[in-house]
Amino acid sequence: MMANMGHMFSQVGSIMASVMFVYAMFQQYFPYQFRSYFGKYSNIVLGFVYPYIRIKFDEYPGDRFKRNEVYTTIKTYLSANSSARAKRLKAHDIKDSKSLVLSIDDNEEVTDEFEGVKLWWTSHTSSPKNNSFSWYPNSDDKRSYTLTFHRRHRDLITTSYLGHVLKEGKAIEVKNRQRKLYTNGSNENWYGAKRTKWSHVLFEHPATFDTLAMDPKKKKEIVNDLLKFKKGKEYYAKVGKAWKRGYLLYGPPGTGKSTMVSAMANFLDYDVYDLELTSVKDNTELRKLLIDTSNKSIIVIEDIDCSLDLTGQRKKEKAEKKKGDEEEKDPARKRAEEMEDANKSKVTLSGLLNFIDGIWSACGGERIIVFTTNYVDKLDPALIRRGRMDKRIELSYCCFESFKVLAKNYLDVESHELFAEIECLLGETKMTPADVAENIMPKSDDEDADTCLTNLIEALEKEKEDAKKKAEEEAKLKEEEEAKLKAQDEEMLKAEKEEKVEKKEGEQNSAKENGKCTCNGTSSAKEVKENGSVSS
Ligand SMILES: Nc1ncnc2c1ncn2[C@@H]1O[C@H](COP(=O)(O)OP(=O)(O)OP(=O)(O)O)[C@@H](O)[C@H]1O
Numbered sequence: 001m002m003a004n005m006g007h008m009f010s011q012v013g014s015i016m017a018s019v020m021f022v023y024a025m026f027q028q029y030f031p032y033q034f035r036s037y038f039g040k041y042s043n044i045v046l047g048f049v050y051p052y053i054r055i056k057f058d059e060y061p062g063d064r065f066k067r068n069e070v071y072t073t074i075k076t077y078l079s080a081n082s083s084a085r086a087k088r089l090k091a092h093d094i095k096d097s098k099s100l101v102l103s104i105d106d107n108e109e110v111t112d113e114f115e116g117v118k119l120w121w122t123s124h125t126s127s128p129k130n131n132s133f134s135w136y137p138n139s140d141d142k143r144s145y146t147l148t149f150h151r152r153h154r155d156l157i158t159t160s161y162l163g164h165v166l167k168e169g170k171a172i173e174v175k176n177r178q179r180k181l182y183t184n185g186s187n188e189n190w191y192g193a194k195r196t197k198w199s200h201v202l203f204e205h206p207a208t209f210d211t212l213a214m215d216p217k218k219k220k221e222i223v224n225d226l227l228k229f230k231k232g233k234e235y236y237a238k239v240g241k242a243w244k245r246g247y248l249l250y251g252p253p254g255t256g257k258s259t260m261v262s263a264m265a266n267f268l269d270y271d272v273y274d275l276e277l278t279s280v281k282d283n284t285e286l287r288k289l290l291i292d293t294s295n296k297s298i299i300v301i302e303d304i305d306c307s308l309d310l311t312g313q314r315k316k317e318k319a320e321k322k323k324g325d326e327e328e329k330d331p332a333r334k335r336a337e338e339m340e341d342a343n344k345s346k347v348t349l350s351g352l353l354n355f356i357d358g359i360w361s362a363c364g365g366e367r368i369i370v371f372t373t374n375y376v377d378k379l380d381p382a383l384i385r386r387g388r389m390d391k392r393i394e395l396s397y398c399c400f401e402s403f404k405v406l407a408k409n410y411l412d413v414e415s416h417e418l419f420a421e422i423e424c425l426l427g428e429t430k431m432t433p434a435d436v437a438e439n440i441m442p443k444s445d446d447e448d449a450d451t452c453l454t455n456l457i458e459a460l461e462k463e464k465e466d467a468k469k470k471a472e473e474e475a476k477l478k479e480e481e482e483a484k485l486k487a488q489d490e491e492m493l494k495a496e497k498e499e500k501v502e503k504k505e506g507e508q509n510s511a512k513e514n515g516k517c518t519c520n521g522t523s524s525a526k527e528v529k530e531n532g533s534v535s536s
């Protein structure tokens, strides 16, 4: 028996060796054309014997920058439907810290059934050929799912089943949706070159329009505007506009610009993309980033005035200054500066304008672009014209209406005897909502509403006093400056007067001397004449 087994193994071994040998010879000596013919016909022959059809769904199909949504939907569908049957699973996000989201692992196969028909899903990951070795998973891996089914079910699968997968996957996506906060840090060096420059965390900012302190009328207007936008798909299509809207939020620091962005995201249930312009290399990268944002999202560029040399003038000035400096700079410093310049963002104003409303901005829809700034006057008018920034919202110092919202949120107080005084003081001072909030926030368990409001009154009075002192100092400074200017003017006038007098005197003197001179001249001429006559 054992001898028979041994004989059989040696037989199998020699057959395998022969097959390998023939295959190697075939690879080596068959001309390329033959091989391709062979491949083609072998596929046809195989088609008769192997009656299965395969459909492949790539994560990044062909020449696209954008992730294939179908791939994502299939992944969601398979996670929900097949994770019970797969043997090797991957655990992903933890939804609300309550449950794990599972999906099938790489190169794992699961079966599914649809109207009594059996089919197979396989996940694949292939790494691009790369000479460098890395311990980390390569984020440039190509991932795909392959669906295999018998060819007799072709119609059923390609129409009904795939439709069912997409519909169900989308429904699960909506149910499990967790909003994300994306940012474009320079993460190139983490796991090699990434396909997407966005990295994300879960968006968990609790700000809402209810907690946002601002004039209720203005707030209502913004909420209505956002609602109209969200429901406006058909309307935008009808008027031939890309479905996007620009908001410019401006005002002093601490007046709630960033808070409003979070409130907008929570209200609309959108993702947030916090775009850091200074780490975007150039306009092409900016475009890629834009294309790789999802629908239903808010793209925020904070402090736009600081992010970019938005005026051509500033660049020119710099260039001129550079020219002047160039001669005296030593080569090492020059090189260091050149390196620094190379690392700096080369995003230009026109690149940014294209990002906002160029042809590319219409890829996808339902996007809100928000710029925030402390200095609206510094911005280039081209950047904030209507159509780019459709709505401008000024967030300003705390008024009484805003205070009431904060008091309700922070202290649960809707009316109080100290309110009248606070209203009066708020009218006379400039305190940001951030400062007001900080003052009325209880700092210990012993502090109640009375103490907190008294704290605020003290702070407001101090602010008023400081403002008064500052105003007085400024007035004094102004007075001194004016006095100085006046003194300078007077001195100049005096100097001018003296100069005039001196000039006049000088002229008179020279006139006198000239008079003498003519006499002398005539006498000397006379003398000459006389001398001449003498000599002659
Ligand atoms: N209008 C407001 N309503 C409620 N809270 C506010 C408001 N404004 C400011 N705050 C509070 O002050 C803090 C700072 O506000 P925020 O970051 O929104 O200011 P900002 O206008 O973005 O300032 P900056 O210009 O410096 O970025 C927030 O954490 C928030 O709690």
Ligand SMILES: [Mg+2]
Binding pocket: 257, 258, 259, 302, 372
């Ligand atoms: Mg801010």
